[in-house]
Amino acid sequence: MSEQTGGTPLGDSPTRTDAELLAAHCAGDPDAFTEIVRRHKDRLWAVALRTTGNPEEASDALQDALISAYRRADSFRGDSAVTTWLHRIVVNASLDRLRRRSVRTWVPLPDEGTGESPATLVDDARLADPRAAAESSETVREVRAALDTLPPDQRAAIVLVDLEGWSVEEAAQALDCPVGTVKSRCFRGRAKLAERLAHLRNPDAPGPVVLPDNGAVTTDGEGGAP
Template sequence: MNSPPETPSAAERPAITDAELLTAHINGDPHAFSEIVKRHRDRMWAVALRTLGDPDEAADAVQDAFVSAYRKAATFRGEAAVTTWLHRIVVNACLDRMRRKSVRPVADDELIEAAERETPLPDHTVEREVSMEVSAALKLLPSDQRAALVLVDMMGYSVEDAAQVLQVPSGTVKSRCARGRAKLAPILSHLRNRTDLNRVSSAKGAELRDG
């Protein structure tokens, strides 16, 4: 499971659910929607960044999505969780963007250069190299497969939750995931022996902590 931990704001105000916040927003509470944004923006950002593979595009998509959610709050019926609804708006904004922009095939080295520009960090950690390779590989997939894999394999949502977000049957999510994984396998198989990523990151965390 790779989804971020609960945000601190949620921990501070555990009594108020997302749905209550949304109702408060509809009733004119000026701070309610910011609280929703604060709770979910990291997750929405991760979904958009992984789906689009480009930070500028992802920022535009998430902004569009939150503004759209702000406007359309009254149309939320409560039959799904607020998070599902938000995810749906974000994913649709991403897919919309990909459709509108004629996606030009990009060469691999170009992708890596672009990724270097995005995050000009001096420290070349294993974690970051893997992250860059994964981003580049995901860009090679059709958008529907990419969206399914981001939700299920990267963000750790169940097939059922992903199906609700994507508004397709569970079987469709499964087959998109299967086809996507089949395409990624030859590209990412060399990372098979490096799946000790978690240990790497905690060792790094310890190093940071101990200064």
């Protein structure tokens, strides 16, 4: 792994921040960029996989994105965290692939009872109750099917905001659109997901999704969309 190469002195700590590593990369350190990616690879993978809905495409999108980021690291201007910048590039590479796919194909799922694909690491192993495991697996299948029906832009907004926990503002930067557009896409995407997954709903659970006239999704007690 990389050594310190002219970055900020860190005393006894051999670890550098992402920003320091990116600076080292720009200064010619051959290992610095890989170290940044190593730190955040799981999250980058999650974004690519959830956006494309396909492990192979996610892998290809990630490679394309990271090579692009590697080559144009000097375009990073420091107005966001390094990892945010990286995620933006990965999201856009994933969206490019998603948009190029003229006909959506269903994500191959593992055969029943024969284990999981690399992307199907869900709760099953944690659940001792076979029935609960089966229900969880079925839920995952349903969720993926529902996500797969969303238009790419809505899907990306849902992935970033509702699955990855990004702020609407960060998502807007990543998706290069106004904040209100991200909200709108989330509203509409949520509404579609709620509709498609309604059969999974627990009738005893609070906070059912309602769909006001303006199309925004709210929960009980929220009083409708702003």
